[in-house]
Amino acid sequence: MEAFESIVRKYQKEMFNIAYRMTGDDNEAAEVVQDTFLSVYRNIKGFKGRSKFSTWLFTIVMNLSRNKIKQLQRRRQREHCSIDDPVETDRGQFTAEPVSDNPSVQERLEQHERDQKIWECIRALEHEFREVVVLRDIQGFSYEEISNMLNIALGTVRSRLHRARLSVKECLKKLIGDG
Amino acid sequence: MDSMECNDIKDKLSAHIDRELSREEKARVDEHLKHCPRCRSMHEELKQTVTRIKDLEEAEPPAWLEHKIMAKVRAEAEQKKGFLQSLLYPLHVKVPLQAAATVALCIVAFLLFKKIEPEMKHPALAPETSDVLNDKGDEKPADSASEQYAVPRSSEPGRAATADKPTVPKAIPDTELLMNKAKTGAPMSEMSEKAPPSLYGYAKKRDRYDAPGIKITLFYVEDQAEMKQQDDSSLHEIAPGVMFKSESERVVTPKATFTGILRPQLMRTLDGTGYVYSVMIRIDDSEYYLADRVHEEVRNELREELDSFLETLHEWTHILSDEEVNTLRQERMLTIGVKEPRQILRRFHSEDVTITVIWNEEWN
Numbered sequence: 001m002e003a004f005e006s007i008v009r010k011y012q013k014e015m016f017n018i019a020y021r022m023t024g025d026d027n028e029a030a031e032v033v034q035d036t037f038l039s040v041y042r043n044i045k046g047f048k049g050r051s052k053f054s055t056w057l058f059t060i061v062m063n064l065s066r067n068k069i070k071q072l073q074r075r076r077q078r079e080h081c082s083i084d085d086p087v088e089t090d091r092g093q094f095t096a097e098p099v100s101d102n103p104s105v106q107e108r109l110e111q112h113e114r115d116q117k118i119w120e121c122i123r124a125l126e127h128e129f130r131e132v133v134v135l136r137d138i139q140g141f142s143y144e145e146i147s148n149m150l151n152i153a154l155g156t157v158r159s160r161l162h163r164a165r166l167s168v169k170e171c172l173k174k175l176i177g178d179g
Numbered sequence: 180m181d182s183m184e185c186n187d188i189k190d191k192l193s194a195h196i197d198r199e200l201s202r203e204e205k206a207r208v209d210e211h212l213k214h215c216p217r218c219r220s221m222h223e224e225l226k227q228t229v230t231r232i233k234d235l236e237e238a239e240p241p242a243w244l245e246h247k248i249m250a251k252v253r254a255e256a257e258q259k260k261g262f263l264q265s266l267l268y269p270l271h272v273k274v275p276l277q278a279a280a281t282v283a284l285c286i287v288a289f290l291l292f293k294k295i296e297p298e299m300k301h302p303a304l305a306p307e308t309s310d311v312l313n314d315k316g317d318e319k320p321a322d323s324a325s326e327q328y329a330v331p332r333s334s335e336p337g338r339a340a341t342a343d344k345p346t347v348p349k350a351i352p353d354t355e356l357l358m359n360k361a362k363t364g365a366p367m368s369e370m371s372e373k374a375p376p377s378l379y380g381y382a383k384k385r386d387r388y389d390a391p392g393i394k395i396t397l398f399y400v401e402d403q404a405e406m407k408q409q410d411d412s413s414l415h416e417i418a419p420g421v422m423f424k425s426e427s428e429r430v431v432t433p434k435a436t437f438t439g440i441l442r443p444q445l446m447r448t449l450d451g452t453g454y455v456y457s458v459m460i461r462i463d464d465s466e467y468y469l470a471d472r473v474h475e476e477v478r479n480e481l482r483e484e485l486d487s488f489l490e491t492l493h494e495w496t497h498i499l500s501d502e503e504v505n506t507l508r509q510e511r512m513l514t515i516g517v518k519e520p521r522q523i524l525r526r527f528h529s530e531d532v533t534i535t536v537i538w539n540e541e542w543n
Contacts (some may be wrong), residue, residue, distance in 0.1 A: 001249075001252070001253065001256065005245075005249055008245055008248050008252075009245060012244060012245055013239070013240055016240035020238045029240075030241055030244050030247075034248050034251060037251075038248075038251055041255060041256075042255070118235060119235065133232065136197070138232060138235060142199075143194075143197070158193065158199065159190070161193050161194075162192065162193035165193055165225055165229060165232075166225070168228055168232065172228065172231070
């Protein structure tokens with residue numbers, strides 16, 4: 001159990017980031033991470049070592065995130081105002097600060113706003129394009145690792161990533177006026 | 180510049196930024212970029228976009244996340260240990276006393292009463308109960324037009340093939356099982372005690388609108404021989420390895436006996452006699468469940484299917500109130516009270532989940 005705890009400690013942040021970037025919701029992302037670790041615990045004996053352990057781990061996270069996205073989409077379709085709407089602000093931790101003359105505060109606010117716009121553009125991607133952007137540009141996996149995790153060809157990784165980045169670029173142009 | 184070459188180069192720009200091109204490809208792109216301002220500009224824009232994405236602030240997981248993960252994993256470990264230990268003892272049904280957090284999977288459309296007063300008899304109606312099972316005793320695919328009901332099958336491959344054929348439940352002499360007929364409004368049909376175990380009707384009392392429902396528990400038993408030794412008349416085998424226990428007051432979940440994944444079928448039908456029963460599926464993190472492992476493993480599927488069920492439910496809002504639909508969405512369970520003299524039984528079907536809409540005001 002101690003060994004497992006060390007695995008949790010080592011990977012939970014990265015997994016949470018993936019799940020959060022995919023689902024757009026803190027709570028759903030936390031749930032995905034919990035489910036992932038439970039799945040790992042149950043199936044650890046089935047891990048044959050054909051891939052890196054982390055690749056296996058993140059594959060599970062991606063799969064569960066995908067399932068979660070579909071769930072959320074279905075819920076949103078049914079509800080005029082979904083009780084499960086992902087939070088599109090800064091993960092609920094940001095509280096409105098009074099306008100300040102402090103340049104560092106201003107800078108933080110501006111950075112935050114820019115981040116929000118980028119985040120919006122990523123969230124606007126279809127999930128198969130969002131996946132590759134999250135895994136490559138946010139999490140830093142190689143094309144080959146992404147190909148293994150998502151079980152798609154390298155060429156598909158390349159083309160999806162390119163299209164995804166073009167979409168984000170165009171989206172940012174509309175939102176902030178430049179690419 | 181040749182635009183076809185530009186198009187070809189543009190497709191490679193992302194991979195060029197990521198240094199994922201072969202040496203030859205990289206050289207070709209580099210050469211092209213030297214002479215093509217448009218592609219160079221696009222390359223630069225893409226680089227900026229990638230940099231912006233990379234600079235996104237990393238998300239911090241909640242402080243409680245690690246603790247919660249380990250709590251769940253430890254609980255899982257304890258449960259496995261407990262189950263293994265229980266197999267070493269003479270088998271007895273271990274009934275968890277904390278019934279508050281148990282879940283009942285509503286699978287079969289009809290309720291089985293242990294002791295019941297004689298019911299009014301009705302002319303027999305199609306569909307024939309034998310239609311539900313094929314010759315091998317395996318469940319036929321649900322056919323909403325024929326209003327058939329099916330029991331869940333174990334999802335474990337091979338189990339159905341190797342296990343015994345479903346047996347008729349132990350006779351309950353005082354019980355008359357009556358089958359609902361769908362919206363034709365035809366009167367109830369009567370089922371004999373020899374009806375296939377996969378098909379049940381619900382029993383009526385004198386007043387058809389007053390019949391109480393029975394909570395049912397379904398659980399899968401690995402060691403069926405041992406289960407049969409139990410002298411528990413409330414237990415019935417309704418499908419290979421699938422035991423059914425009826426309780427008039429509370430649901431019991433013998434965790435120790437549950438070993439596999441039960442995948443009920445989500446089925447839909449209309450019952451013209453008009454009983455509406457409550458949907459009893461609760462999804463939360465409680466560890467008390469029939470088999471937490473099963474619960475966890477099917478939870479995602481159940482959630483997806485429940486979402487489908489809720490979509491279907493939209494069509495039925497003329498029967499359910501908005502408040503009831505919202506309650507069902509939020510809490511994943513709903514006891515539907517009688518709104519009209521016409522009470523409707525519904526089952527919602529998909530590949531993996533059966534939800535039976537049933538009514539029993541005693542369950543509120």
